[in-house]
Amino acid sequence: MSISPGDNEKSFSADLVVVNGTVHTMDPAQPAAEAIAICRNRIIAVGATSEIQKLIGPSTRVIDAKGRLVLPGFNDAHVHFMSGGFQLSSVDLRDANTPQEFAQRVGQFARKLPEGKWITGGDWDHERWPGAQLPTKELIDKETSKTPVFVNRLDGHMALANSLALKLAGVTRDTKDPPGGVIVRYPKSGEPTGILKDAAQNFVFKAIPPPSFEEKLSAARAASNHAASLGVTSVQDMSAAEDVGVYQTLLDHGELKTRINAVWPLPRWQELARTGVRAHFGGAMLRTGGLKGFADGSLGSTTALFFKPYLDAPNTSGIPADEMFPEGAMLERVRGADRAGLQVIIHAIGDRANDTILSIYEQVEKENGERDRRFRIEHAQHLRPQDIPRFARDKVIASMQPYHAIDDGRWAEKRIGSERAKTTYAFRSLLDSGAKLAFGTDWTVAPLDPLLSIFAAVTRRTLDEKHPEGWIPEQKISVEEAVRAYTTGSAFAEFQEKEKGTLAPGKLADVVIVSDDIFKTDPNEVGKAKVLMTIVDGRVLYEKAQM
């Protein structure tokens, strides 16, 4: 045991101790322990219960973990926190299993709203429906004639607008597809079906009145409470942009329960660069200095960019994101942002998009010289075998979301075939090649629950239960490796590995207590484990009624 502050052990007492736990520290120097002591917002000691008990004074809060698993707080390396917060109070279409159910839920929700108020969010998934047909505006128009609707597929890369929403957005038969976007149309009439893909969604986004600051505050509060209830103590918000001020307000009010790394849009890098801010600027609760860009779309929307065409849509091999135009723009942006000392984070899903971004990173590193820049690729979903070693070699972080594998894994092969599928969500191959993994969920694309994601990485059992031994089982990883990617891996991805990610003296006091020992249980049961208590910054911010 080691104690950092003070030398007089007898008079010193901790603010909070957790005793009688199965502490899995993720710290190689001391991997296992029974207890930890916290003073203010830092861990001051990790060791045996008998040792930690010596730090109990009259005002120490003592938590008896009753043998349960104690872990560092989870750090979700990729979320959309504000839209997550809004989704918590919007119509939930994720598990609508038929178009009829989808329509019914939208209709029901519309009846509860004042006329003219928009319905957004939803997170629907047509891949669940018989035949996997995309929904159309006609499906919901009758029930929503006075309510503009723009509900997105769970990947956020396409959305369905009803006729009123299209009208308000000015999208008609004559509207041309924008670069990086598609207006899906009826083949004969050319009339939009209501589905807008990727950049085409912006037509409608512009027509939706922006939420007020107060509405944003309450969404952020809901998101933060939700995170605490799942043991997520840090998030890296990929679409924070102007919301930093919302988070700061919550922080000022003592209501922020989640450490937030607020990432800014890459195309607007100069605005951030002009302030002089560099990567990971800020405090332990709120930081900024990362920039998120897009190289392509998504597999579910057939817009992820591949070298070869889709099997089920042979006329396309995906589309580059609008940010990739004009030619050379992305390279120039990455070069400038990197030179300004900001961290570049780019979404790439298809194998071609990944190759392109890796090449841009290589070139910028060559031009700007070596430094600890921690370039990231978000999703790194489909990789050609020859591209896998480039992550370790070029020190590019693969920031991945294992839940997508058990979700997309239901139907991915019909789209890309079995050969390309072999190096899809290639956790094992990436780790074996020496790459650094950071895990997260892409919430609301996937549920925010880290234990579900760990289950996904470890079992690769698809949601439809059609792969009981795992979809592409060679790419499974161990619970230990998955937890590491979710704690130290994601801390590294935001330059915070010295501050968090392990339970060790001196680290920030982010601790979770879990119902089951996921290192010992049947891997198939890992997703059923629940977080019982969440400590953030030394404060107990979530406690399940019955521990």
Ligand SMILES: [Zn+2]
């Ligand atoms: Zn995302």
